[in-house]
Amino acid sequence: MNGVRGRDGAPGAQVRVRASGKLNLALGVGRRQPDGYHPLATVFQAVSAFEDVTATYAEGVSVTVSGLHADLVPLGEDNLAIKAARLLAEATGIEAAVHLHLHKGVPVGGGMAGGSADAAAALVACDALWGTELNRDQISELAALLGSDVPFAMHGHTAVGRGRGHLISPAMTRGSYHWALGLRRNGLSTPRVYAAFDALIGDAAPDEPHLDAELMRALRSGNAVALGAALSNDLQPAALELAPHLAETLALAEDAGALGVVVSGSGPTVAALAADGDQAVAIGSAMLAAGVVDDVLCVTGPVPGARVVHGIDQAPQADDEW
């Protein structure tokens, strides 16, 4: 260790933070506004595909990456974890001095906001490492500056997102849900999917998208069958236009017994809701056997937002706490 230290910590101190990827159980998209953004009404669920971010004191700010699709992640200043560290340093007047190691469990470019999870985790990790004394609300305000999905990555669990998806309010839910996720290594660019949405739907989209009451009711009562029937995504037709093969994946998961299927966010990840963990594995196996996906993840949700799992002077906590 090089002896660099922040306001509060010791040289060599390390903090590990875990944040998770998200699914959009519903994604209502409104008409493109003059500022270029689309108003959203979405229900996020954080699922057990995790990003583990380890922050260590170092000269300057740097990043390394391991895990799922690690070779697809930029290592320069455009990495969202680096942006988060720099923003926190700038906002607090603390010297930016950290090495960030990202261990990825969320597919890159998969519509599951793994980069946003890294940004949220880096904020929480650097906050603990540098002892900034910001409270959680202040950190969440910084999160919104980094991207529309970052506030939810801070929050976790199940929540409604409005505005650009950044205005978060908790959703009342019961129970735990099992998902089989069909992954593609070739991601879909979110701006391209929105452009395809504009071309397909354009002015026919509402100014204020609304959320299906049935979906909220299903979540409140813990009714997985009703939730499966209520899954929706206004971006799905646009994602299918850009990646027609997704139609086969959706149909296959449905035939394999899924309670409901939906493209997650801007895709191309396909989320299939299962009745239990065994059925999720069976649906995932069917997708893999048919060769319609490159990989499969079986996850549960909801899980918490970005939080320290191994802090300064703190013993590692068991993973099963999640």
Ligand code: ATP
């Ligand atoms: P979006 O949030 O744009 O909808 P996504 O959820 O589909 O994206 P992400 O894996 O979050 O997918 O990232 C999309 C792009 O952001 C990647 O292709 C990559 O170039 C860039 N990126 C920047 N930082 C990261 C990071 N830490 N992890 C992954 N991708 C990153």
